[in-house]
Amino acid sequence: MMEKKFRYKKAFLFSIDALSAVTVLFLFFIAGVFYVAKANEDPLPELHTIRVGADVTALLDYQGTLASLSQENISISMRTLLPVQYEMALKLDCSGKDPLTIETSEEAPINRFIGSGRRVFLAQGLVPCIAEYQIWLH
Amino acid sequence: MSRKSQITVLDLFISFGMASLLVVFIVLGWNSYTNLLARGQREKFIELQAMQTLDLLIKSPGEPVDWEKNIASSEVFGLAMSDRNISQKKLDALSLSSYNQTSRMLGIDLVDFQLLVRHMNGTELFRYGKALPANKPVITLQRLAGHQNTTATVEIAMWE
Numbered sequence: 001m002m003e004k005k006f007r008y009k010k011a012f013l014f015s016i017d018a019l020s021a022v023t024v025l026f027l028f029f030i031a032g033v034f035y036v037a038k039a040n041e042d043p044l045p046e047l048h049t050i051r052v053g054a055d056v057t058a059l060l061d062y063q064g065t066l067a068s069l070s071q072e073n074i075s076i077s078m079r080t081l082l083p084v085q086y087e088m089a090l091k092l093d094c095s096g097k098d099p100l101t102i103e104t105s106e107e108a109p110i111n112r113f114i115g116s117g118r119r120v121f122l123a124q125g126l127v128p129c130i131a132e133y134q135i136w137l138h
Numbered sequence: 139m140s141r142k143s144q145i146t147v148l149d150l151f152i153s154f155g156m157a158s159l160l161v162v163f164i165v166l167g168w169n170s171y172t173n174l175l176a177r178g179q180r181e182k183f184i185e186l187q188a189m190q191t192l193d194l195l196i197k198s199p200g201e202p203v204d205w206e207k208n209i210a211s212s213e214v215f216g217l218a219m220s221d222r223n224i225s226q227k228k229l230d231a232l233s234l235s236s237y238n239q240t241s242r243m244l245g246i247d248l249v250d251f252q253l254l255v256r257h258m259n260g261t262e263l264f265r266y267g268k269a270l271p272a273n274k275p276v277i278t279l280q281r282l283a284g285h286q287n288t289t290a291t292v293e294i295a296m297w298e
Binding site: 036040042044047048051052055056058059062080081083 | 281
């Protein structure tokens with residue numbers, strides 16, 4: 001009777017040991033996969049997205065479109081310049097005027113990367129303005 | 139041999155078989171993962187080179203600033219007259235430079251490349267570099283820049 005009880009206890013400990021080993025192994029595996037996936041994350045496409053936004057804003061500035069502060073002109077030029085895979089929103093804030101927002105789509109996505117940046121320019125009448133862009137992939 | 143011994147031997151064989159399978163699985167997995175990571179690193183390296191080269195070309199006038207007047211004196215190629223405004227004269231001068239010299243001067247001699255400048259309507263304005271390979275992965279990046287009072291896309295394709 002005593003020996004049988006001891007055997008059950010031994011089997012129980014053996015099972016616990018096996019279960020612990022599998023759990024530890026599984027945790028190591030999860031941690032490994034997590035860190036490898038994290039190391040493989042590529043920030044370069046996101047950086048490129050920001051640069052495309054900066055290009056579009058700079059070209060709008062060089063063309064004089066930003067300086068006009070015309071919502072329609074800026075919107076048309078922005079759609080022409082922006083590569084098809086991107087959407088963009090531009091907020092123009094000039095001192096002494098209400099901010100102007102121009103968007104190529106309804107609203108920015110919530111759970112995806114949005115690149116952003118700022119550019120200072122002079123509007124007509126040498127009014128200092130800040131163009132703040134947000135850009136994201138379709 | 140008693141039944142208990144037979145079971146023990148069978149158990150040993152099974153566990154040995156499973157351990158061998160596990161080792162084979164780990165070695166194969168490790169190899170394929172190493173290859174995958176190495177390929178990813180190479181692609182990231184090329185992408186970074188493409189990004190930096192394109193940035194340099196559209197934003198910098200090069201070194202010296204008027205290198206297009208004497209290509210032999212050039213130290214760094216840049217195509218910009220000013221920020222994001224590329225010069226036709228510099229494009230013409232670049233087309234006269236040898237591929238190896240350009241590649242070395244841009245610091246991208248470990249990879250091959252092709253540079254393409256297009257008008258926004260798709261008209262090709264300038265093409266330089268090697269022909270795109272058919273059987274290799276190619277990384278292509280595109281930026282916007284002004285060109286002779288219009289807007290152009292400057293595209294670089296890079297591969298190993």
